[in-house]
Amino acid sequence: xxxxxxxxxxxxxxxxxxxxxxxxxxxxxxxxxxxxxxxxxxxxxxxxxxxxxxxxxxxxxxxxxxxxxxxxxxxxxxxxxxxxxxxxxxxxxxxxxxxxxxxxxxxxxxxxxxxxxxxxxxxxxxxxxxxxxxxxxxxxxxxxxxxxxxxxxxxxxxxxxxxxxxxxxxxxxxxxxxxxxxxxxxxxxxxxxxxxxxxxxxxxxxxxxxxxxxxxxxxxxxxxxxxxxxxxxxxxxxxxxxxxxxxxxxxxxxxxxxxxxxxxxxxxxxxxxxxxxxxxxxxxxxxxxxxxxxxxxxxxxxxxxxxxxxxxxxxxxxxxxxxxxxxxxxxxxxxxxxxxxxxxxx
Amino acid sequence: xxxxxxxxxxxxxxxxxxxxxxxxxxxxxxxxxxxxxxxxxxxxxxxxxxxxxxxxxx
Numbered sequence: 001x002x003x004x005x006x007x008x009x010x011x012x013x014x015x016x017x018x019x020x021x022x023x024x025x026x027x028x029x030x031x032x033x034x035x036x037x038x039x040x041x042x043x044x045x046x047x048x049x050x051x052x053x054x055x056x057x058x059x060x061x062x063x064x065x066x067x068x069x070x071x072x073x074x075x076x077x078x079x080x081x082x083x084x085x086x087x088x089x090x091x092x093x094x095x096x097x098x099x100x101x102x103x104x105x106x107x108x109x110x111x112x113x114x115x116x117x118x119x120x121x122x123x124x125x126x127x128x129x130x131x132x133x134x135x136x137x138x139x140x141x142x143x144x145x146x147x148x149x150x151x152x153x154x155x156x157x158x159x160x161x162x163x164x165x166x167x168x169x170x171x172x173x174x175x176x177x178x179x180x181x182x183x184x185x186x187x188x189x190x191x192x193x194x195x196x197x198x199x200x201x202x203x204x205x206x207x208x209x210x211x212x213x214x215x216x217x218x219x220x221x222x223x224x225x226x227x228x229x230x231x232x233x234x235x236x237x238x239x240x241x242x243x244x245x246x247x248x249x250x251x252x253x254x255x256x257x258x259x260x261x262x263x264x265x266x267x268x269x270x271x272x273x274x275x276x277x278x279x280x281x282x283x284x285x286x287x288x289x290x291x292x293x294x295x296x297x298x299x300x301x302x303x304x305x306x307x308x309x310x311x312x313x314x315x316x317x318x319x320x321x322x323x324x325x326x327x328x329x330x331x332x333x334x335x336x337x338x339x340x341x342x343x344x345x346x
Numbered sequence: 347x348x349x350x351x352x353x354x355x356x357x358x359x360x361x362x363x364x365x366x367x368x369x370x371x372x373x374x375x376x377x378x379x380x381x382x383x384x385x386x387x388x389x390x391x392x393x394x395x396x397x398x399x400x401x402x403x404x
Binding site for chain 1 (some may be wrong): 347348349351352355356358360362363367370371372373374375377379384385386388389391392393395396399400401402403
């Protein structure tokens with residue numbers, strides 16, 4: 001089995017933070033932690049190539065990084081791709097996750113990475129990939145490598161993959177059919193009894209987890225700030241030009257409000273299947289408060305209202321999808337030099 | 347910042363600046379009020395939103 005392994009500049013031996021700008025380099029064979037990994041993978045596996053890249057390069061030039069890495073992995077005729085473990089290193093985790101996802105979808109070979117649950121890469125990619133929980137500290141390197149190797153062997157020999165707890169990967173949020181002895185009602189009462197007795201039990205529903213987002217500093221001077229209006233209430237121009245779906249929307253749109261002081265009911269419609277839209281249909285300002293924001297703008301209370309407002313439909317949408325749209329919208333706001341956003345949510 | 351009437355959801359996803367809207371079906375509106383009253387209400391909510399945007403810390 002031909003294996004390609006990805007490491008950052010630190011674990012790849014290039015150097016510390018001063019080498020973080022280093023572009024992708026390749027080495028024949030296993031490097032650093034890859035040597036132990038190769039042993040753990042067993043005699044029929046060989047790390048034929050190691051990719052090493054500086055964390056800043058992999059983050060700032062992610063598209064180039066992934067394109068050239070894919071080319072090397074394809075040329076190496078790899079059967080398995082392994083990245084990390086990345087522990088708590090955020091840039092490393094995000095790069096490893098993005099690269100694994102690209103390899104998985106474009107080269108269609110098994111991929112495994114490992115990082116701490118708190119690594120931002122875990123949150124971004126755990127729904128798409130098997131990410132082994134490496135714990136936080138590189139002192140646990142041996143254990144992390146052993147778990148990765150065990151899992152990689154299973155994955156590449158098409159064995160059935162068990163639950164996150166049994167296999168040691170970060171929960172992906174997948175729901176699977178399973179034959180069980182007891183009905184849901186019986187299992188529920190068992191759990192309730194265990195809870196009442198103070199005994200351990202495991203819920204079958206894992207609520208989604210959300211990382212705490214630190215609060216950015218306040219806008220210093222609103223009189224000079226550029227303000228943007230966003231809604232997830234599905235307000236779209238008549239005819240819904242971007243075909244934004246009313247449920248589980250995969251798209252968002254950006255619509256001009258230049259020289260407009262008041263949203264008119266004739267110009268807009270609602271694409272959202274989750275609330276009674278009659279009031280917003282009568283007056284779209286009930287959802288996107290353009291009329292009063294224009295007043296405040298004229299009075300000089302806010303600097304400048306952005307010429308476009310952004311809209312999507314927030315209903316029954318998988319997190320992976322809403323996070324992607326959130327990132328795309330944030331990038332657009334950044335490009336437009338927006339300082340502050342009012343998001344109105346139904 | 348976010349204006350919403352679904353406060354539990356905003357809290358669940360760790361929203362930092364949240365102003366309570368006037369209802370799910372009309373976040374910054376009130377169809378039962380007169381147009382003047384309604385606009386006042388909307389203005390009050392947007393002013394609250396601007397206050398929240400200029401605030402530092404939790």
